[in-house]
Amino acid sequence: MLLAQDRRLKRNVAIKVLASAAPAQEDLRRLEHEARLVGSLGHPNVVEVHDIGTFEGRPFIVEEFLEGRTLPASARRGASAPGEILGIATNRSRVVSRRHTCGGWCIAT
Numbered sequence: 001m002l003l004a005q006d007r008r009l010k011r012n013v014a015i016k017v018l019a020s021a022a023p024a025q026e027d028l029r030r031l032e033h034e035a036r037l038v039g040s041l042g043h044p045n046v047v048e049v050h051d052i053g054t055f056e057g058r059p060f061i062v063e064e065f066l067e068g069r070t071l072p073a074s075a076r077r078g079a080s081a082p083g084e085i086l087g088i089a090t091n092r093s094r095v096v097s098r099r100h101t102c103g104g105w106c107i108a109t
Helices: 025-041 069-074 082-101
Strands: 001-007 011-017 049-055 058-064
Touching: 025 049, 025 058
Parallel strands: none
Antiparallel strands: 001 011, 011 058, 049 058
């Protein structure tokens, strides 16, 4: 993930770029599927997708940028308060439920 500035809308965005300069068709299909699925959810616990495209042969997704710690960073800092853990689990279960009601299930890799 990269942090970038959308100059026209004057906001920070996150850009997810495939690591390979020559991605396999399956990787391209999976990235496009992820962008469509995430873009269709419209859930407060899921980032918004702003754009998808390619740059110098590398596919990317432009997403809403959110301040804060990643889940792995939170885990590395040690035991969290039970309320924080419960909040994360509750939010994740809501997203899973939303994915099922949207008629699709995708594990983003």
